[in-house]
Amino acid sequence: MDVLKHAEQPLETWREGVLTQMRMSYLLGGRQLCIFDQFCDPGLGAPTHMHAVEEVLEVIYGTAEIWIGEEKSIVQANQSVVVPAGFRHGFRNMLTTTLHVRATLAASIFEAAYDNKIESSRRWSPGQPA
Numbered sequence: 001m002d003v004l005k006h007a008e009q010p011l012e013t014w015r016e017g018v019l020t021q022m023r024m025s026y027l028l029g030g031r032q033l034c035i036f037d038q039f040c041d042p043g044l045g046a047p048t049h050m051h052a053v054e055e056v057l058e059v060i061y062g063t064a065e066i067w068i069g070e071e072k073s074i075v076q077a078n079q080s081v082v083v084p085a086g087f088r089h090g091f092r093n094m095l096t097t098t099l100h101v102r103a104t105l106a107a108s109i110f111e112a113a114y115d116n117k118i119e120s121s122r123r124w125s126p127g128q129p130a
Contacts, residue, residue, distance in 0.1 A: 002029060017041035026108035034110050040099040045092035049114040053106040055083040057091060062099035066091040088115075 006023055014020040022028065023035040037060070038046070045064065057066055058080040066073055066081050068089045075081055075091075083089045085106075093099035 004028060011039075014038065015044075017044040018046075023102075024108075025110070030108040032106065032108060034103075034105040034108055036103055036110075038099075038101045038103065040093045040101065042093050042096045045099065045101070046090045047114060047116050048088050048090040049112040050086060050088045051083075051105060051107075051112050052085055054085050055089075055106070056104045057081045057083060057089075058102045058104070060100040060102055062097060063094040064091045064099055064101060065094050 004024070006021070009022050011019045011021050017040065019039045021037045021039075023037060024030040025034045025036070048067070057064075057075070059075050059077050061077050063077075064075050066075050066089070068081070068083055068087050073081065074094065091101065
């Protein structure tokens, strides 16, 4: 049995003002899950995008505005939203403190289609650094 020491996983800059820490992916031995934490500065988060798989967005600390399609909700700590596969969605930090969100995707490799084409559409896959 492998014990993953999450505190030893590095923080990476996903985009300006958003840090990511991997918890599970293909590179860490996962075959059906990708789990990562994001730490977002005020007003920042994830721009509108979609995945081919279902995703759960859980607010660990702070308050987020999360949207799925045209529907928007305010989500606070200890609350989650399930994003159905194929739905356009995103989130942003609503407070002046850091937002901590945990994302769980039903695939071990992160893949997304972004409205903004400069975003990295694939992460944590074989042959790529973590």
